[in-house]
Amino acid sequence: MKNKKIITFGFFALFTIGNMNAQKKPYLDKKKTIEERIELLLPLMTLEEKVGQMNQYNGFWDVTGPAPKGGTAELKYEHLRKGWVGSMLTVRGVKEVRAVQKIAVEETRLGIPLIIGFDVIHGYKTLSPIPLAEAASWDLEAIEKSAAIAADEASASGINWTFGPNVDVANDARWGRVMEGAGEDPYLGSKIAIARVHGFQGETIADLQKVNKIAACAKHFAAYGYVEAGLEYNIVDISNSKLYNSVLPPFKATVDAGVRTFMNSFNTLNGVPATGNVFLQRDILKGKWKFDGFVISDYASIREMIAHGYAKDEDDATAKAVIAGSDMDMESYLYVAKLVALVKEGKVKEALVDDAVRRILRVKFELGLFDDPYKNCDEKREKATIGNKANIDGVLDMAKKSIVLLKNDKGLLPLKKSGQKIALIGALANDKNSPLGSWRIASDDNTAVSVLEGMQQYKDNQLTFEKGADLIVGKTSFLNEVIFNTTDKSGFEAAKTAAKNADVVVMVLGEHGFQSGEGRSRTDLNLPGLQQELLEEIYKVNPNIVLVLNNGRPLSIPWAAEHVPSIVEAWHLGTQTGNAVAQVLYGDYNPSGKLPMSFPRNVGQVPIYYNKYSTGRPIDSDKNVFWSHYTDVEKTPQFPFGFGLSYTKYDYKNLKLNKTVFAKGENVQISVEVTNSGNYNGKEVVQLYIHDQFASIIRPIKELKGFELINLKKGETKTVNFTLTDKELGFYDNDGNYLVEPGTFKIMVGGSSDKGLESGFELN
Ligand code: BGC
Numbered sequence: 001m002k003n004k005k006i007i008t009f010g011f012f013a014l015f016t017i018g019n020m021n022a023q024k025k026p027y028l029d030k031k032k033t034i035e036e037r038i039e040l041l042l043p044l045m046t047l048e049e050k051v052g053q054m055n056q057y058n059g060f061w062d063v064t065g066p067a068p069k070g071g072t073a074e075l076k077y078e079h080l081r082k083g084w085v086g087s088m089l090t091v092r093g094v095k096e097v098r099a100v101q102k103i104a105v106e107e108t109r110l111g112i113p114l115i116i117g118f119d120v121i122h123g124y125k126t127l128s129p130i131p132l133a134e135a136a137s138w139d140l141e142a143i144e145k146s147a148a149i150a151a152d153e154a155s156a157s158g159i160n161w162t163f164g165p166n167v168d169v170a171n172d173a174r175w176g177r178v179m180e181g182a183g184e185d186p187y188l189g190s191k192i193a194i195a196r197v198h199g200f201q202g203e204t205i206a207d208l209q210k211v212n213k214i215a216a217c218a219k220h221f222a223a224y225g226y227v228e229a230g231l232e233y234n235i236v237d238i239s240n241s242k243l244y245n246s247v248l249p250p251f252k253a254t255v256d257a258g259v260r261t262f263m264n265s266f267n268t269l270n271g272v273p274a275t276g277n278v279f280l281q282r283d284i285l286k287g288k289w290k291f292d293g294f295v296i297s298d299y300a301s302i303r304e305m306i307a308h309g310y311a312k313d314e315d316d317a318t319a320k321a322v323i324a325g326s327d328m329d330m331e332s333y334l335y336v337a338k339l340v341a342l343v344k345e346g347k348v349k350e351a352l353v354d355d356a357v358r359r360i361l362r363v364k365f366e367l368g369l370f371d372d373p374y375k376n377c378d379e380k381r382e383k384a385t386i387g388n389k390a391n392i393d394g395v396l397d398m399a400k401k402s403i404v405l406l407k408n409d410k411g412l413l414p415l416k417k418s419g420q421k422i423a424l425i426g427a428l429a430n431d432k433n434s435p436l437g438s439w440r441i442a443s444d445d446n447t448a449v450s451v452l453e454g455m456q457q458y459k460d461n462q463l464t465f466e467k468g469a470d471l472i473v474g475k476t477s478f479l480n481e482v483i484f485n486t487t488d489k490s491g492f493e494a495a496k497t498a499a500k501n502a503d504v505v506v507m508v509l510g511e512h513g514f515q516s517g518e519g520r521s522r523t524d525l526n527l528p529g530l531q532q533e534l535l536e537e538i539y540k541v542n543p544n545i546v547l548v549l550n551n552g553r554p555l556s557i558p559w560a561a562e563h564v565p566s567i568v569e570a571w572h573l574g575t576q577t578g579n580a581v582a583q584v585l586y587g588d589y590n591p592s593g594k595l596p597m598s599f600p601r602n603v604g605q606v607p608i609y610y611n612k613y614s615t616g617r618p619i620d621s622d623k624n625v626f627w628s629h630y631t632d633v634e635k636t637p638q639f640p641f642g643f644g645l646s647y648t649k650y651d652y653k654n655l656k657l658n659k660t661v662f663a664k665g666e667n668v669q670i671s672v673e674v675t676n677s678g679n680y681n682g683k684e685v686v687q688l689y690i691h692d693q694f695a696s697i698i699r700p701i702k703e704l705k706g707f708e709l710i711n712l713k714k715g716e717t718k719t720v721n722f723t724l725t726d727k728e729l730g731f732y733d734n735d736g737n738y739l740v741e742p743g744t745f746k747i748m749v750g751g752s753s754d755k756g757l758e759s760g761f762e763l764n
Contacts, residue, residue, distance in 0.1 A: 097158025147199025174230025176520030183596025414587025454578025516552025648678030
């Protein structure tokens, strides 16, 4: 009886508090719609509190420890307690997140929850392959699953929002951030962008309420992938045609897929910084595309408009960013310092601030943070989720699917499982750190399965390992440059002896994981350090080499492409690298990846991409020098976009169209038969390219417009169907209008961008 009373009283007290809250804080009423709740909250906010929502700070002090004293940390702490911080980044782990969220929710006047952001780029703690590698799978289901695993782990660790996917189309391998995107093609890039958004957020916005989903962020808006000369943070100067047809489509695809946030970019676009760009953010994104989520600046990019020479001073940078539609300031400290005064002085309209705040609140409501600010703060879930078996298995599966077989001339692969002497050579083969890539803030160093460890699991061969030479000198980290060993060859002899005594040599060469990524542009795409020399020395004593490449960008490997019989592109594959590589080398997984970026013959060809233009002199019809070519090297890439081999063989035949003349608006139906005529079961990416042969604005000689990943057992034949509609047959003019013009189209279907079966049709 007594107990019952207590329970009744407890319930009554809770109800009353809840009721009081709903009266004092009517925006907490879950029965109202999100838009109603925003409109109930906004009028209660002071200008300072509104601007606070637009302010994001990087993690700053040991949040679970004592309050900081002095410096920026104290300032940020104070701001947090005043309700002047809307979001934080890089605070992670349930304990830490709960501590900052508690201040926002329990100590500020309105108790508006923070949205906690983090760079979940290719996994949180359990790392999947770098995004460029994942793109090589062309497996949208697997990519979506990989993003879902990342969201699962990140959300279990307190995170509500990832700064991904990076949807920057890029075709300059000198730029270190090509590792973060999906390569050079806007069609493939758009499909992958959608898969990633769905993986992070779920299929619909309502899914954001789920505990294992996080808000996604399409970045970097826009054209960061075209920094001039591949130089990091450089200017971008591109045509409207490139902007509308190559850069924007993946961004638009994310808006259609429901992405809730955008990040702008460090670069200028045709003279105006993206962060202060009204045309990009207001006219296109929020205007034409009707995006109703919010835009965050890139790290300090609002302040950087001063260095760019676009803003006079801090006030000017602040005003320009808000006017252009940058809703949240990441670490420039400018909105919080300057915006209130600018509004009071009439230099920025309060309506613009209100618009930004509505957008930010909308996403917080959609995530359910007002209803449960600690929804991602469950220590039990954190423990059960991070690094669990399902996640490890998931990233291993993704890693295998990301590997691309570039050459297998003498059939060295797959390796025989017993009775072989194998020499494993190269410092990267024994590296547990490099495979994690450079975006791995939540992961512990040296936690990848190395190639050596992966291969050691196949016990019926005799395996010896020799590094040959160290790849790098000293330690490296996210903040430091990688320094290569270019002098110490003391390990060469031992490596040569191992190679001489082996049936097959597996060499793991390439780039260190910290050699690609942000701030890591290069002017040389060859194998760095002593690796090329080591490769040639080993080849002299045993040419039966399987070269396994580890890299975050296309490399130029002309010598290897000519001499080495087997080449496997294994990128930086994350936590499960060694297991994935070993399973592919031993044939337990038949590789099916296709390159998402062209590999140049040398750096001088860069930018090189398959969807190029004909020029007026595409071939040497006059047999003289005056045609579009280089005099010292072929103009084709070493390995083209879409290229990748298998242990089996695929034959294409019977390419058919339902008609040869079509009216505008009619669907073009295409079918092709693909047969697995080799000795292994496998998977093939069947690719469809079009060439619009003449148009009011010239079109590329090939454009990917469809692909399908099919499973084929040995001996099996499948018919693959494609449909081309106006959506695939048109293009954007220089004002951004979509045109479908009559004309003749060539089509090509095959397993790579460089060859396939051809046909054509006319569009009236
Ligand atoms: C990068 C962004 C990243 C941000 C936060 C910037 O330097 O350009 O992609 O999300 O830092 O870490």
